[in-house]
Amino acid sequence: MAEVSRISTNKAPKPVGLYPHARKVGNLLFLSGVGPRVAGSDDIDSAVPGLKLDKNGNFIEFDFEAQCRSVFDNVRIILEESGSSWDQLVDVTVFLVNMKRDFHVYNRIYAEYFKDNLPCRTTVEINSLPTPIAIELKCIATID
Template sequence: MSGASIHAGEAPKPVGSYPHARRVGELLFLSGIGPRDPATDAIPGNEMYADGRVRKYDIEAQTRAVFANVRAVLEASGARWEDLVDVTVYLTDMARDFKAYNAVWAEYFPDPAAAPCRTTLGITALPTPIAIELKCVARLQE
C-alpha cells in the first residue's frame, strides 16, 4: 500500500481496520468520518430507545460534530480545513435532513467559490446509529 497512513488521536477511532487518512503525494484521502465524540463515543443529538434504536436525532449537532472530527483528522495530517478539495456527504434521510445540513455547510463554507466540491448522497444506513458521514480529499501544501 503506498502512502503514509494517519491515525488522529483527537478523532473518534475508526469502526473497522483502516486509518483515518492516507497521504499519497500531495493528496490526503480521509476515510469515512462520522460525528461520534472522540472521548466518549457518544453520538451528539441522538436520543435512544431502551432497545438501542434511535428515537430521534439532531442533524445540525451531528453535522457540526462531523465537521470537528474531519478538522481533527486534517490537522493531525498537516492539512487545514481550507485544504479540502472534494467532499462526499452521506445522509440517511435526505428528505428530512438536507436543508438543515446544507445550512450548517454554508456557515462553514460561506464563499461557494472557495468551498470544496461536494456530492451529497441519500443512503439507507451507516455502520453506527449516525445520520451523516463525510468522505473527504484534501490537497496538502508543500
C-alpha cells in the same frame, strides 16, 4: 512512485473498523469516512451528539444539526492532525440517511463552514450507516 503514509489520531473518534483516519499520497490527503461521534468514547451509541436511544436501541431523541457540526469538527481535526487544513479541502462526498428530512439543515450548516472554501461536493442518500448516525463525510484535501 509517490510517498504513501497512514495517519491516525486519538483526537478524532476511533474508526469502527480496520482503517486509518487518512492516507497521504503525494500531496493529496484522502480521509476515510468521518462521522459525528465524539472522540474518546468507546461506546459507539452514546458518543453520537444529540442521539438518545431507549434500552431496545430505538430513537428517543435525535439532533441532526448537532451531528452536522460534530462531523465538520471531526473532519477539521483529522485534517489538522494530518498537516492539512480546512481551506485545503478540494472534494467532499456527503452521505445522508434521510435526504428529505436532513438536506436543508445540512445545506445551511455547510454554507456556514464552507463560506470561504468551495470544494467540489456530492451529496448522496443511503439506506443506513454502520453506527446510529445520520451523516458521514468522505473528503479529499491537498497537503503541503
